[in-house]
Amino acid sequence: MSGVPETGGGWTGAVRRRSVRALPPDKLLPDTQPVYMASWIYVFGVLTLASLIVVLVTGGVLALKGPAWWHASDVGKYVNSLHLWSVELFMFFMVIHLWGKFFMAAWRGRRALTWITGTVCFFASIGTAFTGYLVQQNFDSQWIAGQAKDGLNSVGIGAFFNVLDFGQMLMWHIVLLPFVLVLLAGWHILLVRLRGIVPPIDATAPPADGTTREAA
């Protein structure tokens, strides 16, 4: 890249050169896509991401205002419902995204790590949603915690992950699991940019050098 020294600059310079080589700006934020991407099945990844952003923003508002607000006030109940329904849509879109990528064998073309980070994101999302149900502070959450403790104790993790401990479950829900989920989702998206979207099984991927051809 012009203007960027090829050597020196210490470890920050080395990281910068390596980052720019791996993900130049036109690859990180592309303005063209292969013609085979013109299918609704390719939309569900970004729908999942959009839902996740709504989940995080509404969850942040709930954390700022507190349970007395989301249980009692009209606006609080509304934001609480937005948080719930954006999660419902998040899981809905993510599973359709998963089906699409599974039947497309999306791990082809050195995309195994993209597939793996997506899969781990899916499991982290289940854990985050589960701990969310546990911290509703209503009879539903008490029932779920009471049922879940037996299952978790039977596999020996009840002492470390105690679903009856509200404070511990709240911290898992609003700190640890969202941190892991956002980290993995960011890594997943960077890998999609790095390797490109997977072509359909009978399609040919465009050249990696960025040259373009007209859509058919």
Added chain:
Amino acid sequence: MTGHSVSDGRVLGAPIDLNGTGHYVHWGVVQVSVANLVVVGVMLVVFVAALLLPFPRGRGRR
């Protein structure tokens, strides 16, 4: 408007009665609520529709 406030839950009430016990489907060891079964069915319909419905062609594709 019928004069009810939003907070009493009647203006934005669900089109079906959600109060009361849930309905479940049993199939051997498998047990699933009708609500979850409906969601899974809608997901399958959306998945098939996403594969079959034409996508509007735009510029900027290579």
